Amino acid sequence: MKSIVYTRHGSPDVLHLVERALPEPGAGEVRVRVVVSGVNPTDWKKRVGAGDEASTEVDSVPNQDGAGVVDAIGDGVDGLTVGDRVWIHLAAHERAGWGTAQEFTVLPADRVTVLPAEISFDVGASLGVPAITAHRALTVSDAWPARLSPGSLSGATVLVSGGAGAVGHAAIQLARWAGATVITTVSSDEKAALTTAAGAHHSLRYTDSAAASTIRELAPDGVDIVVEVAAGVNADLDASVLRTGGTVAIYGNDRGGKLALEFRPLLELNARLQFVLLYTVDPAALRTAATDITAALVDGALGVGDDTGLPLHRFALEDTAAAHAAVEAGVVGKVLIDVTPDA
Structure with a gap:
């Protein structure tokens, strides 16, 4: 061979x-x-x-x-x-x-x-790495179900950092399938168009100095789950838009920088920061993710190509x-x- x-x-x-x-x-x-x-x-x-x-x-x-x-x-x-x-x-x-x-x-x-x-x-x-990472990021919050299915995230607002990437794309599609309102941040109009095709309700520029206030206007009570690809540079933004009891699921540190956290704001929010790396996730959780992802496939919720972003x-x-x-x-x-x- x-x-x-x-x-x-x-x-x-x-x-x-x-x-x-x-x-x-x-x-x-x-x-x-x-x-x-x-x-x-x-x-x-x-x-x-x-x-x-x-x-x-x-x-x-x-x-x-x-x-x-x-x-x-x-x-x-x-x-x-x-x-x-x-x-x-x-x-x-x-x-x-x-x-x-x-x-x-x-x-x-x-x-x-x-x-x-x-x-x-x-x-x-x-699928594989992107979709399972996205599934894990969307299911580690104590406030929301540990499985994804239609309606499991109804009422939740999810912020997907870097929504034009493969993990971000999968997170948008899975969160939409589960009933969440999805906000994403990207660097350009071209990438915004891709995230809209994937199903994001709102696509913002992370380069915009008003990004945090715009997110707060869209989610006055704060964001329930952040799917984070750029932990270091987005730490302050995430803390400013997270709701009480919210979760930041971190799977990457794109654009570099050291992850520095302001203690008091996160403490007062009872925030959860969850790191996500598939290589050390329990195999049972990987199988659960594969099962849920396959159910999303059957429902037509996960696609690739230009028309899906x-x-x-x-x-x-x-x-x-x-x-x-x-x-x-x-x-x-x-x-x-x-x-x-x-x-």
Whole structure:
């Protein structure tokens, strides 16, 4: 089978195409023929290895997310059959050789979820890290349900920072599906148009000095949940718009800066700051998220492409290095890699 591998950390040019033997699934595992692989910022950051280009990994295969077809099943696997269309999450987590940038991957069955028949592989490959992160961010508040479903966030106001990104896009769609009022902040009119297409009720510029007061006008009692991608630079804004008992779910620190907090305002709000990193989330919570996300798929609540506010950028498997470079450069939209035919 064709695989993209790297044996040292570094720039995209460490990625190269090789032939590897077709693997067999062990107990509790499934083998999936990958149709589409999704690329996320976490994938190039793992490839870079925190800047330590001297470190080595034998045949590491990039990319955590993907979608494809179950090809073989190991002993003890229930709920999946050969031929099932599926979406994948955390394929390479603690399994360096089994990322989705290859024709087949083997992974634990609990990281594989059946993809509804009417949902494309493009959508399936765009879930994983973005959608599960968004789900987690929307369900960590003590004041709101720990599951998402239609109406579960009715009455809530959700602020999505950086709504034109993949996580922000998923958070907007999931929050709308759950009945919330959604406000998002972006840097440009072009990105605002994308968030409106995704379903945001209000799209504001974070560069606007009046952003906090505008949010307060839209949510006089304050925001219930903040889905935060830029914790350092947005700390003061978040504290100024949060309602009493509100939650800031932090999954990123885009635009840099140290996270500094004003103690008294957050204390008086009984605010909750929850950090979100999928690699250390309890597996049961990941499975719950996958179940809720699949229900949203069935309801038509999650989509990708220009008409839903997440433009697609496609690459061939042999061009995985270019796909990584595009994500690393901050391309707006979702980068997908076509791995095997959709048949």
